[in-house]
Amino acid sequence: MSRCAMDRRVAVEWCRAGWRMFRVGKGFAHAHVLALILVAVCVLTLRGILRAQDQNTAEIRAVLAPYQSSLRRLSYAELSVTADYEARSDESVKYGKARDAVIYSGQDQYLCRRKGDNLLLSSKETLRDSVRSTLLNSVLVDGGHLYVQHRSDEAGEQLTDFSDMPVTYEGKGVAGVSDAVPVNLVLMRMEDSAVIFGLVGNYHVDNYLSEGSEQRLRREDGLDVVESRSRFGTMTLWLDPQQGSLPRRISVSKSGTDRHSPSIELGEPDRVTGEIQMNGSEFWPTGGIRQVNFTVDFGDYTVTSDGFRIAKSMKVTNELIALTGSTATTTTDVAVTSLLLSPDFTEESFRPLLKIPEGHSVAVRGASHLPFKYVNHQVVPGRGIEPLETPQPYDFNSRRTWVIGLNAILFLAGLVVLAFWIVLHRKSAAGEKNDSKV
Secondary structure (H helix, E strand, C coil): CCHHHHHHHHHHHHHHHHHHHHHHCCCCHHHHHHHHHHHHHHHHHHHHHHHHHHHHHHHHHHHHHHHHHHHHHCCEEEEEEEEEEEEEEHHHHHHCCCCCCEEEEEEEEEEEEEECCEEEEEEEEEECCCCCCEEEEEEEECCEEEEEEEEECCCCCECCCCCCCCEEEEECCCCCCCCCCCHHHHHHHHHHHHHHHCEECCEEHHHHHHCCCEEEEEEECCEEEEEEEECCEEEEEEEEHHHCCEEEEEEEEECCCCEEECCCCCCCCCEEHHHCEEECCCCCCEEEEEEEEEEEEECCEEECCCCCEEECEEEEEEEEEECCCCEEEEEEEEEEEEEEECCCCCHHHHCCCCCCCCCEEEEECCCCCCCEEEECCEEEEHHHHCCCCCCCCCCCCCHHHHHHHHHHHHHHHHHHHHHHHHHHHHHHHHHHHHHHHC
């Protein structure tokens, strides 16, 4: 017999005993007996509900444990990813295009090295029909984030002109900032490909689960389905027991007061879905947002030599529905091209792959008015790298030396004359005082 059934049986017995006492009781005893019965029934009922919730929570944790363990394993790995994307919007009709026309498309290539909260993210972004690419490097070490952006030539190599290459830094360790940049905030630069690390709808799956005010577990077509409702939105995971309880699908829906995305400014509050206003473009509608939907469909899983499972491909669909009813949709096909678990990272593993000239200017967020430079793989104040002049011996034959010497002699002579005058003045004053006494 389950604990819940036992609690119900005990509550019934309490009710029967109370009723018998009520029948033989007199006067105020009736009220006392009824009060005891109600208290007992409420306590036992609440106890049963809490036990049922604990049992449900324990089942959900057990179902999610393999997926969360898999994500933790990827926090110490190196992997390469390719993402091909297309964007469509109802707004294209306003620009003389078909409603299902592709507004923009392209391919992103990523190399990611991660060791806990330390991260190197190198990306190459190429728009459709473009022969040049945008090259990006994000390096997160000990809470400090260095960001480099440059362009490639037609051969895909970094340009040698560094005059327009912005380098920025934010976070811990510079200009008195003590806040560390969260690793998930940097991983978001992978956009839809960040789902590999468990980021869906701009937040990690743990955010939806740990903050979940309502969680349910059900079985559907042989899959374990977990639903969680939190301030980040509503998330649903379809987990496949045949694939080690890893996801077959993840969906996230946001609207109203749901958190849409974290602020890129450290310490600032998250953006709220219902408060976002869009300016409008060929892709983005104008006005507010009614709902945002994120869906990830996982392809076949591959098994590494040590038994680790990872999806080789994922299809990510982002759908934004404006208050006007207009819809903007982006679809991304993500493919994992290489994976190395627990590699032997060194200090050099977390340095920018893009070339940064020695002494290149760095803009530090929160201290943009101060000069900083990139020297020996460090961001340092500009004045700290200026070469110090080597002290030179005085040249006593120089005109400057003679002028300084003459001024010093005249200054000393003036001090002597002043002191002599003060002494004479005091003696004269003392003599006049003596004469007046006589």
